[in-house]
Amino acid sequence: MNTQVLQQVQNKTMKQYRKNPVELLKWLKNNLPTEKIVMGTGFGPPGIVLLDMLFKVTRDISVFYIDTGFLFDQTYELRDKLQDRYGFKFLQFSTDITPEMQADQYGEKLWEKDPDICCNVRKVIPLKDALKDYDVWITGIRKKQTQVRKEADLIEFESRFEVIKINPLIEWTHDEVWSYIKANNLPYNTLHDRNYPSIGCKQCTSPVCAGADDRSGRWKGTNKIECGLHKSTTISSNETKTKAN
Numbered sequence: 001m002n003t004q005v006l007q008q009v010q011n012k013t014m015k016q017y018r019k020n021p022v023e024l025l026k027w028l029k030n031n032l033p034t035e036k037i038v039m040g041t042g043f044g045p046p047g048i049v050l051l052d053m054l055f056k057v058t059r060d061i062s063v064f065y066i067d068t069g070f071l072f073d074q075t076y077e078l079r080d081k082l083q084d085r086y087g088f089k090f091l092q093f094s095t096d097i098t099p100e101m102q103a104d105q106y107g108e109k110l111w112e113k114d115p116d117i118c119c120n121v122r123k124v125i126p127l128k129d130a131l132k133d134y135d136v137w138i139t140g141i142r143k144k145q146t147q148v149r150k151e152a153d154l155i156e157f158e159s160r161f162e163v164i165k166i167n168p169l170i171e172w173t174h175d176e177v178w179s180y181i182k183a184n185n186l187p188y189n190t191l192h193d194r195n196y197p198s199i200g201c202k203q204c205t206s207p208v209c210a211g212a213d214d215r216s217g218r219w220k221g222t223n224k225i226e227c228g229l230h231k232s233t234t235i236s237s238n239e240t241k242t243k244a245n
């Protein structure tokens with residue numbers, strides 16, 4: 001990646017975009033090569049908002065999702081609705097390990113025995129593949145989602161995947177996200193209307209009671225709260241120098 005561009009991304013003036021995701025996306029489009037930028041989504045509400053904003057700014061940036069093979073039918077329906085609405089195709093990344101192969105290799109119901117390994121096989125390794133040709137990864141994570149995400153920043157360097165990670169909605173609240181969805185009449189996962197505020201794989205997602213934490217239905221009964229796609233990272237000049245070289 002061009003070192004000058006990286007220095008621009010690190011520039012303190014980027015902070016002006018902390019509450020202005022559309023302007024940040026415009027800046028990215030106007031200042032970086034769009035073929036080196038990619039957005040990823042798990043089809044959660046912030047991802048839907050970000051996708052709409054991105055396509056209002058540019059159609060030159062690709063968008064991918066990770067298909068674990070265990071997604072809900074409603075998630076695929078949402079994917080198809082979005083593809084129809086915007087007239088595009090998501091890039092799809094998956095492990096080559098089928099559920100049957102996984103059962104042979106690791107035993108039945110790996111998600112119960114060791115969900116970290118399961119997420120690593122079905123999500124994190126495919127994510128590495130998804131990002132390998134890009135310098136910038138745009139995500140829809142928000143600080144208020146989990147403790148790990150609370151530590152996340154608008155712009156980070158993700159050393160595991162050697163990419164600059166941009167989180168345009170990092171400061172957005174749950175209500176801001178849903179107001180945007182309603183105001184723009186965007187499609188969303190119909191499971192959200194059935195007490196599933198946060199949705200991942202079928203095996204690891206449960207409905208929650210009214211008033212419970214939005215993420216409490218994920219990996220219910222375990223201490224796990226993140227799939228491993230997002231970790232707390234900070235950007236540093238040494239790391240960007242390594243990347244630039």
Ligand code: SF4
Pocket residue numbers: 068070110111114115116118119120122123200201202203204227
């Ligand atoms: S969310 Fe559950 S089923 Fe999906 S990859 Fe992670 S552990 Fe496996």
